[in-house]
Amino acid sequence: MDARELKYFVTLVEQRSFTKAAEHLHISQPSLSNAIKKLEKEIGLKLIDRDTRNFQLTREGDFFYQEAKKLIRHHEHINKEVKKMKHTGPAELEIGLIESSMLWLPEIVIALKEQYKEVRIKLLEILSLEEVEKALLNFDIHLAITNQPLNREEIHVIPIYMEKLVALLPPTHSLASQPFIHLAELAEDHLIVCKEGFQSREDILNAFRQLGIKPNIQFEIERFETATHLIEKNLGITLVPENYVKYAKTVNVVKSIKDISVERTVYLAYVKNRFIPEIVWKFIDLVKEFFGE
Numbered sequence: 001m002d003a004r005e006l007k008y009f010v011t012l013v014e015q016r017s018f019t020k021a022a023e024h025l026h027i028s029q030p031s032l033s034n035a036i037k038k039l040e041k042e043i044g045l046k047l048i049d050r051d052t053r054n055f056q057l058t059r060e061g062d063f064f065y066q067e068a069k070k071l072i073r074h075h076e077h078i079n080k081e082v083k084k085m086k087h088t089g090p091a092e093l094e095i096g097l098i099e100s101s102m103l104w105l106p107e108i109v110i111a112l113k114e115q116y117k118e119v120r121i122k123l124l125e126i127l128s129l130e131e132v133e134k135a136l137l138n139f140d141i142h143l144a145i146t147n148q149p150l151n152r153e154e155i156h157v158i159p160i161y162m163e164k165l166v167a168l169l170p171p172t173h174s175l176a177s178q179p180f181i182h183l184a185e186l187a188e189d190h191l192i193v194c195k196e197g198f199q200s201r202e203d204i205l206n207a208f209r210q211l212g213i214k215p216n217i218q219f220e221i222e223r224f225e226t227a228t229h230l231i232e233k234n235l236g237i238t239l240v241p242e243n244y245v246k247y248a249k250t251v252n253v254v255k256s257i258k259d260i261s262v263e264r265t266v267y268l269a270y271v272k273n274r275f276i277p278e279i280v281w282k283f284i285d286l287v288k289e290f291f292g293e
Contacts, residue, residue: 096126096144100241128197182259190218190236
């Protein structure tokens, strides 16, 4: 079994036709058919149900297809990284991140550039669980800084710190002059939360649930920046990571919460069984050192 055979099989499944797959691969249909039969013989499993009129995989074929896609992506990733190493140009580092990480990430980048002066760094905001998993497993990024609880076997997760969530209120809010607030006092306020699929949403709603309160959700957003602008216009309130408001420019009022602790864990995440360049390990070491790991 080689990469070519895996590519043939994956293409066949995605095209769902020997004729279309052969055209896509620029080979003859008999050649493709023989290659698939050879593959089935090599692994000792029937991958395609040939007893039905429509194209259909066997149960084993479906499993093999999912795993073959991963192997092909990995193979393509290795080729990409090897070409980069052969190239005389600067190294590249692609990082998925959350908004609040911008409080400390520049310090890590400065330290990294002392050793890798010409490195090109791509910083991509990748926020939802689905987006983080997809970006990692498709090798779109080398690693992610995320608060999403990743439970995929293929992904290694390193907890790096905990951060509290604080209330963000408009300056005209009735509680703006108080030294702190209780979450229960915000039960009737118009709540701004992240859309479904974002862990921050679950953290906030879970805190209200623990107090037996059903919050008054009026806005769903993706970025804290959007919530900040809505609050400045007196359209609601929200909870945001303490680290976020330390660097965000806003006229809104920040209040700590006393009746319940609302926290979240931030992680570094990367795919286990993939080639990881030296610069990625250096970045991970710098982050661990920064947070006293």
